[in-house]
Amino acid sequence: MEQLKVVKIGGNVIDQEEVLKDFLQDFASLEGNKILVHGGGKLATKLSADLGIQAQMIDGRRITDEATLKIVTMVYAGWINKNIVAKLQYLGAKGVGFSGADANLILSKKRVAGEVDFGYVGDPVKVNTSFLKAVIEERTTPVIAPITHDGQGNLLNTNADTIASVIAVAMSEYFKVQLIYCFEKPGVLRDPENDDSVIPHIYSSELEHLKSEKIISGGMLPKIDNCFNAIQNGVQEVLICKADNLKYLNHKEKFVGTVLTS
């Protein structure tokens, strides 16, 4: 089985032109098969504000009404996605951009309104792995925006971390998949105030202990649970690191970050 790297970047990389440029250079130089999943960043919020549309957030999640769906589709699948792809062409990485609607890549289910109605938000239910495999076999690099569709003609806003995870799991049918989350922090920290306290490796057997010791807590809890969930479902390993440590993946002895394995 060949290797496949699924790399996810968020707003902290996308919003800073120079950081994004350096990241894309590092990403382009990664050896082997790879997929880039990107989030949104501040541009959508800024565009909403400029248009006088109030961005509604609950628990850090955007409420996606019709106007907001249009904006995030334009910004994520339009400007950010095509800008990244054009820069990857220049860097020789043969990028090809997709939303989840393209080629039925990620079919989602609109989230049912409970206490909170998140609006046009979807949770992935199916990945078109054979199309993605064919694209990778053409030696092109999929660049995926966090917009999916419901199969009924509607687009849906979807969490980029989740997209990276479901793609990594689905593609583990064909590849040995390494899932890499580029975060603000250099990895999972033993002391959240100390960036030098990166835990280099977490085995699934240690998870409960780290939770009970409150070393993994707060916002990290669901993230780490999702990572181990991906590992349980076929992903070989999950890496959590800063974007500027990605370049060391070709020379793993220099890599700083947290590796999660079963």
Add this chain to the structure above:
Amino acid sequence: MEQLKVVKIGGNVIDQEEVLKDFLQDFASLEGNKILVHGGGKLATKLSADLGIQAQMIDGRRITDEATLKIVTMVYAGWINKNIVAKLQYLGAKGVGFSGADANLILSKKRVAGEVDFGYVGDPVKVNTSFLKAVIEERTTPVIAPITHDGQGNLLNTNADTIASVIAVAMSEYFKVQLIYCFEKPGVLRDPENDDSVIPHIYSSELEHLKSEKIISGGMLPKIDNCFNAIQNGVQEVLICKADNLKYLNHKEKFVGTVLTS
């Protein structure tokens, strides 16, 4: 050689929700290999106006400054492209959306500033036919937005009629290509005031005569020249018709429009 239909629609279809819906239904039901090229429409102009950016036009062509490039990329490659693709999924046509930057699909040259500086506008120089062929062979339908790139990491605004034409010409290496322009008018009219005066067929040998008789004149002249240019470069035939006549392409005896051949 298999057949391939390259269909181009413009703002007159895109801007009207019901017209677009009917068109996509007809397009989805077209038999055989097909590619859809779409233009922009009024949404980009409206978004510019809402953001207080004055859209500059010279001779019906948009001047693309940096802010406008961002807007057209968002609107064309983002909202319009993904909206069409999601609807085609629902209709069973397996759409997959691309800009010219994706997979280096259309490499352009930034137009050199002469008397008029059109800004970030590009003229196509090369089509990645092998990628497009691979996508078609996956039984998916490329949906192409009129945004290309310069190979140096920059996106460029590009005329959608031109994109349809260069793709039709380039793909005639592999397919018998029919290029179909969906216009406001039902075809080339003998009398521009009379929609019933459609010229059903124009052979290249008749072109000079029709020009000298001023039957083809004004804005139609460059369009028809471009069509015959495509035919000279390998396209089998060019059809000019209304979007709602597209459905008759499977039953050509009912088709109303102008057919151009060598």
